[in-house]
Amino acid sequence: MSAVNYTSLSNLSPQGRWRRVLLIAMVPMICAFIYYAYESSFIPTNFKPIHRYPTTNDNGGNNNSFEGEDLSMTQVIKALYKPILHPVDAANFTDEDGDVYRLSGEPRFKEKLGKRVLILDIDSRSLTDEGQIMNQELKWKGMRPLSAGMLSHYMFAMIHGYDYKFIRAPDYADRWGTWVKVPMMKEALKTHDYIVFMDSDVMFHYPHLPLEWLLNYWNMTSETLAMMAIDPDEPQNYDHKGNRYLNTGFVIAQQSKRTQEMYKSWGECPSESKYKGCAKWKLEWAHEQAAFGNYLRYDYDRPEDIKVLPCTEANGAPEAVNRGGCKGIFVRHFWVDKGLLPKGLADSVMQYFLPRLHQLYHQEAANHIVDAKGFRLEGADMIELTDEEKEKLKSDEGKNQKDEGF
C-alpha cells in the first residue's frame, strides 16, 4: 500500500512537466477525433471496459486496483462533460432550480485560462487508511468523505484543462494543522496566475461551469488579491471588531507582488511582530481563519483587495440553508455534515450522466422499445385489436394502474 508516487513540490514548475504536457496535449486531440467520428454515441466505440472491475479475487474480496496509465478513463470523463461545457464568457447561467445568474457587465475573461489555473489540495496528514485517497485501493462503499472531495477537485481540473496538485505539506511544530495552507498557497502562487484552494469538504456543484465564468460573475479584476466566502451569521463566526469571518476553506487567489506580501504577513501573523495578539490563533479555533479575519483583512483593505463572496453562493450546502441561507449554489462546503460529500460527488456525475443515458435510451428506442399496445390480452395470449376496440380502450386508460407502481 506504499507504492503511490508523489510529485515533489519542485515539480510544480512547468519545466518539470514536459512529459505530462505532451501527454495532456494528445488527449484532447484523441478525444476530438473520437468525438467527431462517433458523435452519435457517447461512449467511444474503442472504449474498453476495465476488465478487472469489479472482480473477485481468490481471497473472495473485491480487487479494484488499476495498473498504469488509464487513458480510457480520461476519455470517459471528457466525453461526458465536453458537449455541455458552459461558455466562459456566457452572459448568464441557469442553475438546476431554474434560477438565472447574470453577469453585471462585459466579461473580463473571454478565453480559457488552462494551466494558468491551479486547483489545489493541501494536506499534512498521510490519508493512507482504508477508504482514504492515498490508499492504493478505493471503493465507493466505505469511501471516507474527504476522498470524494479531493477526487471531485481532480475531476474538475481535468474537465477544464486546469492544473491540479495535491501538496503533502510539512507540519508546523507549534500550530494547528490547517495553518499549513498559508505557506503552501503562497508557494503555489509563484508558479500559477490563479489558484483555487479548497478544503477537502468543499466542491464545485456544477463541474461543467468553468472557473472563468465564476471569475467574471464574482468580478475578479487585475487588482484582486483573493476571493473568499463569508461565513454564516452565527456568534462563533465574528471577529474582535464584530465582523463576520471569511471562510478560508475556499480561496481563489491571484498572483501578484501584493498577494505574496499578504500571504507572508499572514503566515508570520502569530510571531506578533506586526499583529499583537495573533499568537493565540496558533492553536485556538479558528486558527489561520481567525488570523485572516482579525488582522489581515484590515491590513489589505483596498476596495479590490479581497472580494467577499456571498454565503449563499460559495459556502454551505442545501442541507445548511437554515444556517443563514448558505446553500452553496456554486460552491458547496459540507461543514454541516461531511457524510454528504459522497452524494455531492455522485450529484456532480449523475447530473450529467443521467440526461445522457436517457438521451441514448430514446435515441436507440427503435432497438428496444416494443409497442404491444395494439393487442389485447386474453388468458396467456395476445390478440390484435380492431379499430373499434382501440377507440374504446382510450377511455379506459389507466384503470388498473397507479402512478409509478402496481
Ligand SMILES: *[C@@H]1O[C@H](CO)[C@@H](O)[C@H](O)[C@H]1NC(C)=O
Ligand atoms: C489485485 O490484483 C492485482 C493484479 O492482479 C494484484 O497485483 C494485487 O496484489 C491484488 N490486490 C489484492 C488486495 O488482492
Ligand SMILES: *[C@@H]1O[C@H](CO)[C@@H](O)[C@H](O)[C@H]1NC(C)=O
Ligand atoms: C442568457 O444568455 C443568452 C445568450 O446571451 C440569451 O440568448 C438568453 O436569452 C439569456 N437567458 C436569460 C434567461 O437571460
Ligand SMILES: *[C@@H]1O[C@H](CO)[C@@H](O)[C@H](O)[C@H]1NC(C)=O
Ligand atoms: C460584482 O459586481 C456587481 C455589479 O457591481 C455586484 O452587484 C456584485 O455584488 C459583485 N459581486 C461580488 C462578489 O463582488
